Amino acid sequence: MEKLEKKKVLFLGGSNQMVETVKTAKELGIYSIVADSVSGAPAKKHAAAYHEIDPADINGLVNIYKMQNLDGIHAMLGDVTTWNALALCKRLDVPFFLPKSQLEDSAVHKKFKDFCKTFEVEIVNERLLAENGEKMDALIMDFPVLIGQHIAKQEAYAVT
Numbered sequence: 001m002e003k004l005e006k007k008k009v010l011f012l013g014g015s016n017q018m019v020e021t022v023k024t025a026k027e028l029g030i031y032s033i034v035a036d037s038v039s040g041a042p043a044k045k046h047a048a049a050y051h052e053i054d055p056a057d058i059n060g061l062v063n064i065y066k067m068q069n070l071d072g073i074h075a076m077l078g079d080v081t082t083w084n085a086l087a088l089c090k091r092l093d094v095p096f097f098l099p100k101s102q103l104e105d106s107a108v109h110k111k112f113k114d115f116c117k118t119f120e121v122e123i124v125n126e127r128l129l130a131e132n133g134e135k136m137d138a139l140i141m142d143f144p145v146l147i148g149q150h151i152a153k154q155e156a157y158a159v160t
Contacts, residue, residue, distance in 0.1 A: 005029030009072045010065060012055040012081040012088075014041025021074065022046045033068060035061060055081045061088050 007030050011022055014036030022043045025032045034047040037054040044050040053060045055075075065073070065088070073096065075085035082103060089096035104111060116123050 002029075007031065007071045008033065008068060009074055010035060010061070010068075010070050011043065011047065012036075012061075012073065012075040012085050013079055014038060014043035014047075014050065015076075015079075016042050017076050017079070018043040019046060021076070025074075033064070033070070035064065055084045058084065058087055058091060062091055065092055 005028075009025060009030050009032060011018055011025075011032055011034045014034045018034070019042050022032045022034060023046050026046060026048070032047040032049075034041065034044045034050040035053050035055055036044065036050070037052060039052055041050075051064055053064070055061070061084075064070075073085050073089055073092075073094070075081040077098065082098070086096055086098070086100060086103060113123050
């Protein structure tokens with residue numbers, strides 16, 4: 001673990017999900033800097049330093065990375081900040097733990113389900129209820145039903 005001591009890592013996002021990661025980094029001797037636009041973000045309380053900056057502000061994050069002479073960037077998988085971290089690493093020409101193709105496979109709902117089917121991993125059934133702002137028709141379904149939405153595509157779906 002001596003290799004990690006004195007390392008400085010920028011953590012994108014300061015939500016509750018990032019708290020344990022920042023705490024663990026601290027235990028390993030990593031100097032943690034959390035970047036989040038929310039002033040009371042929980043992970044900031046456990047970091048050595050923090051910046052109130054939107055994790056999507058790539059130009060601002062580039063400046064922080066260079067001024068602080070950082071060694072790495074981390075974001076939670078499945079969080080929107082993962083895409084920001086990928087863009088930031090590309091701008092800085094530093095490695096990121098996840099290539100874009102793998103991130104797309106895990107983040108894009110249909111790609112992820114298709115990937116699971118390839119390896120015969122069971123997935124939940126779903127049914128498209130409405131798309132492009134259409135009014136949802138009342139459907140007769142077996143319960144329980146979970147309703148979700150894909151905001152980017154303006155679709156609503158049900159998991160049965």
